[in-house]
Amino acid sequence: MKRTCFLSHEDLLSWLARLAEKATVWVPDPDPAHPQVVSYKPFTPGSRPDFRRLPSLSAKGVLYPQGEVLLRFQKDKDPSAPSGYRLSFEDVLPVDCAVLFGCPPCDARGFLVFDEAFLQGPYADPYYRERRERAVVVSRVCRTWDAACFCHAVGSHPADEEGSDVQMIPVTEGHIFRAVTAKGERFLEGVGVQPTLAQHQEAQAALEQGRAQRLEDAALVSPSDDFRKRFSDAAFWRLWTERCLSCGLCTFVCPTCYCFTITDESDGIHGERLRSWDACMFHHFTQEASGHNPRPSKAERYRNRVGHKFSYFPEKHGRIACCGCGRCIRSCPVSMDIRAIVRALSQTEDAHV
Amino acid sequence: MADSLTTVLESLWDEVEVVLGWEAGYDPFRAVPAFIRRREDLTKLLWNPLCAPNLSGYLAKTWEKTAEGPKKTAVCVKGCDSRSLVALIQEGLVSRDRLLIVGLPCSGTVDPDALNAARTSSAPVTHVRFTRDIVEIVSDDGTERIPLERVVARRCRRCRHPNPVLSDVLVGDPVDRPAPQDPFAHVRELDAQPLEARRAFWERELGRCLRCYACRNACPLCVCQDRCLAETRSPKWVSQRDSLRDKVLFHMIHTLHLAGRCTECGECERVCPMKIPIGLLKEKTAEIAFDLWHYEAGLDTLVPPPLLTYDPSVSGL
Numbered sequence: 001m002k003r004t005c006f007l008s009h010e011d012l013l014s015w016l017a018r019l020a021e022k023a024t025v026w027v028p029d030p031d032p033a034h035p036q037v038v039s040y041k042p043f044t045p046g047s048r049p050d051f052r053r054l055p056s057l058s059a060k061g062v063l064y065p066q067g068e069v070l071l072r073f074q075k076d077k078d079p080s081a082p083s084g085y086r087l088s089f090e091d092v093l094p095v096d097c098a099v100l101f102g103c104p105p106c107d108a109r110g111f112l113v114f115d116e117a118f119l120q121g122p123y124a125d126p127y128y129r130e131r132r133e134r135a136v137v138v139s140r141v142c143r144t145w146d147a148a149c150f151c152h153a154v155g156s157h158p159a160d161e162e163g164s165d166v167q168m169i170p171v172t173e174g175h176i177f178r179a180v181t182a183k184g185e186r187f188l189e190g191v192g193v194q195p196t197l198a199q200h201q202e203a204q205a206a207l208e209q210g211r212a213q214r215l216e217d218a219a220l221v222s223p224s225d226d227f228r229k230r231f232s233d234a235a236f237w238r239l240w241t242e243r244c245l246s247c248g249l250c251t252f253v254c255p256t257c258y259c260f261t262i263t264d265e266s267d268g269i270h271g272e273r274l275r276s277w278d279a280c281m282f283h284h285f286t287q288e289a290s291g292h293n294p295r296p297s298k299a300e301r302y303r304n305r306v307g308h309k310f311s312y313f314p315e316k317h318g319r320i321a322c323c324g325c326g327r328c329i330r331s332c333p334v335s336m337d338i339r340a341i342v343r344a345l346s347q348t349e350d351a352h353v
Numbered sequence: 354m355a356d357s358l359t360t361v362l363e364s365l366w367d368e369v370e371v372v373l374g375w376e377a378g379y380d381p382f383r384a385v386p387a388f389i390r391r392r393e394d395l396t397k398l399l400w401n402p403l404c405a406p407n408l409s410g411y412l413a414k415t416w417e418k419t420a421e422g423p424k425k426t427a428v429c430v431k432g433c434d435s436r437s438l439v440a441l442i443q444e445g446l447v448s449r450d451r452l453l454i455v456g457l458p459c460s461g462t463v464d465p466d467a468l469n470a471a472r473t474s475s476a477p478v479t480h481v482r483f484t485r486d487i488v489e490i491v492s493d494d495g496t497e498r499i500p501l502e503r504v505v506a507r508r509c510r511r512c513r514h515p516n517p518v519l520s521d522v523l524v525g526d527p528v529d530r531p532a533p534q535d536p537f538a539h540v541r542e543l544d545a546q547p548l549e550a551r552r553a554f555w556e557r558e559l560g561r562c563l564r565c566y567a568c569r570n571a572c573p574l575c576v577c578q579d580r581c582l583a584e585t586r587s588p589k590w591v592s593q594r595d596s597l598r599d600k601v602l603f604h605m606i607h608t609l610h611l612a613g614r615c616t617e618c619g620e621c622e623r624v625c626p627m628k629i630p631i632g633l634l635k636e637k638t639a640e641i642a643f644d645l646w647h648y649e650a651g652l653d654t655l656v657p658p659p660l661l662t663y664d665p666s667v668s669g670l
Contacts (some may be wrong), residue, residue: 031561034628036466056626057563066563067595147380147477238417243386246415246578247570249626252563265592274518276593279565283579284586298415333405333571333624335378335385 003185006190006199010173014044016101017298018052023097023136026062028055045300051140051170054149055115058255058327059107063131064114069277070262075269092272094127098135099187104149105149108139108163110255116317117258118250125277138177139164141210148326150339152213153220156324159210169203171195176203179307184222218343220310221320226345227311237299240341243334246298248279250328250336256321257307280304301342310342355400358524362427362455365522366392369453370424373411375404381481382465388410400429400524401483402501405462407618409437410573431459433508435517435652436616437573442519443654444614444661446576456520458528461501461509463488464623468504472497508619508632511536513614518652536617537640540633555601561627562600568621568631569607574614582606602633604634612638613660616651 007015019025020043027049029041038055040062041047069092078086095283100108113133118125142158150158161167165184167178176195179185195203251257261278264271278285281302286295295301313321322338329337362372376387376397384403389395408428430438435456441447468488476492483489488504490497512538515528535541543551566583569575583591583603590606591599607621615635622632641650646659 037628047500140520245570247567249565251460252565263593335383
């Protein structure tokens with residue numbers, strides 16, 4: 001029996017305040033000057049989280065900051081060293097406990113892609129692992145989708161619990177919280193009150209409604225073979241990416257894009273080795289030291305974005321690297337539609353001529 | 354309006370190789386850049402206040418015409434877009450003689466966020482229609498009528514060139530609209546605040562920047578493309594740090610490279626996913642250019658832009 005509890009809207013805010021004393025509680029928070037911009041920020045007593053709209057930015061920054069310090073270094077004078085200098089290093093590992101609270105299911109599922117990339121195989125990423133192990137993910141059943149949403153097409157739905165420790169289900173006067181994992185069970189210990197039968201039924205109905213919701217008809221789950229056939233079809237990619245501006249917006253707002261760059265950033269004798277978000281849509285992403293660039297134009301760069309999400313990653317890890325949140329479509333300055341491109345992969349070879 | 358655009362282009366089709374215009378995007382609120390190469394596709398063209406993207410930039414970057422035939426590239430321009438195109442021609446970045454410029458008098462583009470916020474229904478939109486001053490939004494809940502004035506983008510409220518400044522063919526009647534009293538009112542309002550308040554304003558606003566560079570890439574006059582100073586590795590001017598300092602530095606580079614060149618189309622601000630009013634920075638430089646030289650960028654193809662001229666005998670600037 002999975003633990004469930006009910007919290008009224010007021011009790012929810014006081015629970016968040018209590019949680020925030022022990023951990024960083026990331027909630028979707030509208031910008032005071034621009035309420036349509038919702039991003040994840042640490043909960044503070046004055047916060048008014050927005051659990052309705054899809055945040056403009058995904059939650060990936062919670063476990064994978066845009067700029068993460070891997071180590072710090074310092075250069076000191078040392079006449080005994082051959083160079084005249086001695087370098088000292090300081091390891092930096094994240095130690096914060098985090099609660100990602102009230103994200104939509106697509107954002108919670110995004111981390112499953114990160115788990116494959118950073119935790120599987122011979123080398124686990126210690127920075128991501130530390131954050132991941134200390135984090136609890138509370139996702140909400142989503143009830144506000146729009147024309148850019150396509151979670152259904154990638155095997156999910158608005159009530160998906162995959163990737164969440166706890167599910168948050170809106171009911172009259174408050175929310176039902178439902179443990180999904182053992183971590184979620186522990187997290188909910190001693191929280192709230194037992195839901196009434198009516199609340200329980202309402203939550204059940206909300207879950208069933210979410211599961212039944214079909215946001216997109218045609219599934220995008222197996223385009224891998226089509227992608228391979230299209231790979232060298234330069235005309236296809238040039239045509240479909242013609243309007244792309246080649247900026248990095250789609251990758252930065254994406255919950256599953258995890259590519260990074262590592263740079264040493266220094267101020268005088270101090271500095272840090274930094275891992276920061278990079279984007280395969282940028283030209284320098286594949287720029288080689290020789291000057292050669294294997295992806296010289298936006299057509300090859302966009303092809304990589306589609307291939308990584310819908311072909312290379314699923315072949316290697318058995319999961320599409322896309323959770324259907326639609327941010328790359330919704331936020332794009334020219335509304336590039338990755339769904340349309342993935343669907344077009346399977347059209348006949350000469351369809352584009 | 355779209356019908357007459359299609360008709361005009363159909364009549365000119367023999368001269369044209371490709372048309373840069375707009376077509377319907379994934380939902381009725383989105384009009385997206387279209388590249389039309391077949392006569393029968395001309396009916397896909399859209400022309401309404403949702404046609405926000407400035408297409409002039411494509412002529413100078415990120416777009417390769419597939420064939421170099423004798424025919425022309427037709428490009429649809431609103432007033433602001435035509436200024437960008439003129440500026441590109443002034444700087445020798447776009448060749449005028451291979452263009453067929455289709456001018457579209459514009460009474461303002463709509464901000465899709467404002468349109469969404471103004472709606473009372475949450476039902477999915479099935480259709481959008483425009484009359485002179487009203488946006489009609491059709492959904493399963495019926496038809497909502499929203500005054501256009503309420504949802505017009507900020508950039509359009511300060512527009513003083515609603516009619517294209519350069520075109521070969523004009524589609525539609527010129528827009529007769531009084532010029533805004535002070536196009537730099539937003540900048541002056543900010544300027545009137547004390548230094549500390551302005552600093553706090555920009556720290557708050559630019560603090561949200563992701564450095565996704567959508568503003569730069571959407572800018573028709575940001576033409577350095579893969580050689581942008583913000584991304585050079587040697588020398589490295591801007592670090593990868595997710596810090597206010599680096600964000601501000603990038604935006605200062607962006608702004609200063611547009612000083613005296615920016616045509617105030619507002620694309621940088623429109624495309625920002627974090628809704629940072631970065632147009633204000635460029636408006637400030639446009640205001641300075643106007644005060645110093647009485648120069649407005651992108652009005653005359655024959656005038657050299659002031660910062661693209663150098664005369665050692667001039668002093669006292």
